[in-house]
Amino acid sequence: xxxxxxxxxxxxxxxxxxxxxxxxxxxxxxxxxxxxxxxxxxxxxxxxxxxxxxxxxxxxxxxxxxxxxxxxxxxxxxxxxxxxxxxxxxxxxxxxxxxxxxxxxxxxxxxxxxxxxxxxxxxxxxxxxxxxxxxxxxxxxxxxxxxxxxxxxxxxxxxxxxxxxxxxxxxxxxxxxxxxxxxxxxxxxxxxxxxxxxxxxxxxxxxxxxxxxxxxxxxxxxxxxxxxxxxxxxxxxxxxxxxxxxxxxxxxxxxxxxxxxxxxxxxxxxxxxxxxxxxxxxxxxxxxxxxxxxxxxxxxxxxxxxxxxxxxxxxxxxxxxxxxxxxxxxxxxxxxxxxxxxx
Amino acid sequence: xxxxxxxxxxxxxxxxxxxxxxxxxxxxxxxxxxxxxxxxxxxxxxxxxxxxxxxxxxxxxxxxxxxxxxxxxxxxxxxxxxxxxxxxxxxxxxxxxxxxxxxxxxxxxxxxxxxxxxxxxxxxxxxxxxxxxxxxxxxxxxxxxxxxxxxxxxxxxxxxxxxxxxxxxxxxxxxxxxxxxxxxxxxxxxxxxxxxxxxxxxxxxxxxxxxxxxxxxxxxxxxxxxxxxxxxxxxxxxxxxxxxxxxxxxxxxxxxxxxxxxxxxxxxxxxxxxxxxxxxxxxxxxxxxxxxxxxxxxxxxxxxxxxxxxxxxxxxxxxxxxxxxxxxxxxxxxxxx
Numbered sequence: 001x002x003x004x005x006x007x008x009x010x011x012x013x014x015x016x017x018x019x020x021x022x023x024x025x026x027x028x029x030x031x032x033x034x035x036x037x038x039x040x041x042x043x044x045x046x047x048x049x050x051x052x053x054x055x056x057x058x059x060x061x062x063x064x065x066x067x068x069x070x071x072x073x074x075x076x077x078x079x080x081x082x083x084x085x086x087x088x089x090x091x092x093x094x095x096x097x098x099x100x101x102x103x104x105x106x107x108x109x110x111x112x113x114x115x116x117x118x119x120x121x122x123x124x125x126x127x128x129x130x131x132x133x134x135x136x137x138x139x140x141x142x143x144x145x146x147x148x149x150x151x152x153x154x155x156x157x158x159x160x161x162x163x164x165x166x167x168x169x170x171x172x173x174x175x176x177x178x179x180x181x182x183x184x185x186x187x188x189x190x191x192x193x194x195x196x197x198x199x200x201x202x203x204x205x206x207x208x209x210x211x212x213x214x215x216x217x218x219x220x221x222x223x224x225x226x227x228x229x230x231x232x233x234x235x236x237x238x239x240x241x242x243x244x245x246x247x248x249x250x251x252x253x254x255x256x257x258x259x260x261x262x263x264x265x266x267x268x269x270x271x272x273x274x275x276x277x278x279x280x281x282x283x284x285x286x287x288x289x290x291x292x293x294x295x296x297x298x299x300x301x302x303x304x305x306x307x308x309x310x311x312x313x314x315x316x317x318x319x320x321x322x323x324x325x326x327x328x329x330x331x332x333x334x335x336x337x338x339x340x341x342x343x
Numbered sequence: 344x345x346x347x348x349x350x351x352x353x354x355x356x357x358x359x360x361x362x363x364x365x366x367x368x369x370x371x372x373x374x375x376x377x378x379x380x381x382x383x384x385x386x387x388x389x390x391x392x393x394x395x396x397x398x399x400x401x402x403x404x405x406x407x408x409x410x411x412x413x414x415x416x417x418x419x420x421x422x423x424x425x426x427x428x429x430x431x432x433x434x435x436x437x438x439x440x441x442x443x444x445x446x447x448x449x450x451x452x453x454x455x456x457x458x459x460x461x462x463x464x465x466x467x468x469x470x471x472x473x474x475x476x477x478x479x480x481x482x483x484x485x486x487x488x489x490x491x492x493x494x495x496x497x498x499x500x501x502x503x504x505x506x507x508x509x510x511x512x513x514x515x516x517x518x519x520x521x522x523x524x525x526x527x528x529x530x531x532x533x534x535x536x537x538x539x540x541x542x543x544x545x546x547x548x549x550x551x552x553x554x555x556x557x558x559x560x561x562x563x564x565x566x567x568x569x570x571x572x573x574x575x576x577x578x579x580x581x582x583x584x585x586x587x588x589x590x591x592x593x594x595x596x597x598x599x600x601x602x603x604x605x606x607x608x609x610x611x612x613x614x615x616x617x618x619x620x621x622x623x624x625x626x627x628x629x630x631x632x633x634x635x636x637x638x639x640x641x642x643x644x645x646x647x648x649x650x651x652x653x654x655x656x657x658x659x660x661x662x663x664x665x666x667x668x669x670x671x672x673x674x675x676x677x678x679x680x
Binding site: 055164165194196197198200202227253266267268270279287288289 | 385386505507508535536537538539540541543544547562563564565566567568569570592602603604606607608609610611614617618619620623624
């Protein structure tokens with residue numbers, strides 16, 4: 001490989017090249033479900049990317065590919081420009097430490113039989129970030145203060161069931177931070193946390209992003225929180241395993257290009273009825289997703305799309321540049337114009 | 344003013360190893376006929392307990408400690424639901440007062456087809472034994488079309504339906520006996536935004552057509568904000584505020600309401616104004632003295648109010664049918680808008 005290209009690639013922290021993942025369906029209907037199709041993504045240092053889409057669109061699979069929990073069926077994942085499956089043992093360990101995950105269900109993510117201290121000291125010793133228990137505790141104290149669990153000793157001796165959801169989620173964040181990662185994949189981290197505490201967790205992640213330059217992949221179906229955390233970042237919209245739109249988040253929400261994303265934005269309810277009325281109608285022909293084992297020809301969205309034409313039934317659109325971002329839709333320009341005139 | 348449910352001083356206790364938890368504490372509120380009412384609150388605030396109280400489905404170790412729930416029937420009778428025997432209440436449950444639970448996925452019997460659920464429910468409540476299967480299925484098909492499902496669903500088993508379809512099936516099932524009141528406990532949580540929008544839209548249309556009284560219980564104010572007429576806010580088992588939705592949003596009279604409204608990220612507003620409520624909800628076994636929201640309240644943190652010394656009594660009418668539990672509501676109104 002030419003050295004110049006190598007150098008260019010090293011710029012981004014993680015890069016996904018044409019990643020496909022398919023799961024075999026073993027039920028009555030044989031076949032395979034393509035959870036990710038031709039996924040290309042680069043994550044730079046200190047970047048926040050929000051990944052949104054309906055359940056079953058492959059958001060979580062994407063997160064797990066980035067953290068090397070699932071191995072792609074096709075394509076490669078690069079860490080600092082190198083394929084993660086061709087790294088030396090030492091480099092792979094660096095990657096493993098560098099990419100951490102925070103899960104949705106904080107209760108399931110902590111061992112119920114161990115105290116928080118027991119659970120959190122282990123990775124520090126295992127990865128030789130601390131020589132002994134005292135050193136590990138010192139590190140944990142520092143991060144517990146950071147995530148707002150004061151005083152730390154009160155939480156370290158507790159078992160997971162003795163803590164509230166918000167506190168457990170902070171502990172997961174502290175656990176991820178304690179190994180000094182470069183990227184945190186946060187899979188619906190606040191969806192099980194009380195509304196009054198969500199913002200403080202989102203703020204915390206934003207603070208970590210700025211202070212330690214940690215990149216975040218924020219996986220969610222809640223556009224409101226996505227807009228909040230990734231205020232200066234990017235958004236990526238997924239539909240049936242494909243990336244269909246990506247742009248700077250404020251611009252994307254103001255001017256959604258793909259008709260699916262337009263529907264998604266329109267469906268988000270607004271608490272205060274003075275800010276916006278309940279959407280009378282959604283720009284969709286059908287509200288149900290197609291059968292994953294029997295996807296439509298051409299654009300996968302056309303059976304639900306109100307703007308579809310013949311071309312949409314025959315040819316699957318490729319991602320192309322538009323309005324400062326990228327979109328995979330044959331008729332994105334017309335769709336954008338239409339929504340403008342309707343407004 | 345035509346009340347359909349009058350709840351008076353309702354207290355529901357749960358016995359635990361470490362003491363008694365009062366999950367619903369002295370809740371008094373009137374629900375008007377034909378309104379859409381939203382009750383918001385975080386997990387553990389007592390929303391579901393209140394719903395179970397109205398339905399009288401509290402089971403040990405829980406018990407209704409005291410209170411009255413007066414139900415005004417369509418004929419104008421007034422019945423105290425809590426005084427009814429189990430057998431007598433069964434005449435009202437599902438015929439007059441129905442419910443749609445959060446985990447709708449688990450409500451349907453996996454071994455029964457959808458149509459059998461309809462037939463079984465109708466037969467069980469048909470005291471005169473006049474109904475025929477054909478009539479029931481006709482009605483079921485009509486209701487399914489109301490929730491925008493095809494008639495063929497009747498021959499499906501629950502596992503063949505998606506989460507949103509199951510939830511819609513249950514809404515149809517809950518309307519089968521033409522009830523007066525429908526209680527929806529987190530009807531859209533765990534569903535996608537698009538499905539969520541769809542379900543709320545269906546419920547809105549059903550309300551327009553039938554004028555049924557709907558009571559939504561949810562933790563996410565954004566879902567119901569633009570649909571409900573009146574909104575109640577619960578915190579630690581207490582109803583802290585109740586009023587018309589416009590008033591509660593624009594002129595909250597309890598600082599918890601204000602905090603909650605301000606904590607929800609949305610798509611349109613200025614994100615820098617969003618702020619979380621400080622602290623955590625208290626343990627119900629170790630409640631703070633006086634005002635339960637005191638330790639998290641900005642008035643108390645600013646020293647305006649000594650929250651431990653407050654003697655919480657009944658709700659205070661602040662005008663325009665808005666009720667609050669906070670004695671310093673004037674200061675809240677001045678500072679929160």
